[in-house]
Amino acid sequence: MFHTVMVVIIIFFLTVVMVMSGCGGGNCYVIALVLSGVPILMASTTSQLILLASALSGALIFGKARTMLRPLVFFFGGRNFLMAFVGGFGAHLFSGMALKIALSVVLGIAGIAIEYEYIEREGF
Numbered sequence: 589m590f591h592t593v594m595v596v597i598i599i600f601f602l603t604v605v606m607v608m609s610g611c612g613g614g615n616c617y618v619i620a621l622v623l624s625g626v627p628i629l630m631a632s633t634t635s636q637l638i639l640l641a642s643a644l645s646g647a648l649i650f651g652k653a654r655t656m657l658r659p660l661v662f663f664f665g666g667r668n669f670l671m672a673f674v675g676g677f678g679a680h681l682f683s684g685m686a687l688k689i690a691l692s693v694v695l696g697i698a699g700i701a702i703e704y705e706y707i708e709r710e711g712f
Contacts, residue, residue: 595624603642618695628688629679636672 602616617638621631647661679687 591624595621598624599638603638606642616699618691619699622688622692628684628691632679632687632691633676636676 598620599617602620606616617635618628618631621634622628626634643665682690
C-alpha cells in the first residue's frame with residue numbers, strides 16, 4: 589500500500605510540473621512507473637490515461653483563463669491521438685523486453701531534451 593501511495597504522489601507532482609510548464613510528461617510517467625515495478629505495457633497504457641487526465645484538467649484551467657489556442661489543440665491533439673493509436677496497435681509486434689529498452693531510451697532522451705530546452709528558454 590505504501591509503495592502505491594508513493595508512486596501516486598510522485599506521478600501527481602510530475603503531472604503538476606508538466607502541466608504548468610506546458611510539456612506532455614509522458615516520458616517521465618512511463619519511466620517512473622517502470623522503475624516502480626509496473627510492467628512496460630501497463631506503464632505505457634497508464635501513462636496515456638495520466639496524459640488524458642492532465643490534458644483535460646490543463647485545458648479546463650487554461651481555457652477558463654482564455655490562454656489556450658483551440659486550432660493548435662485540435663491539430664496537435666489529433667496528431668497525438670492518431671500516433672498513440674498506431675503505436676498501441678503495433679506494440680504487439682515487439683517483445684516486452686524490446687519495448688522496455690526502446691521506450692526507456694527514447695523517452696529518457698526526450699525528457700532530457702524537453703527539460704533542457706525549457707531551461708534554456710526560461711533561463712533557469
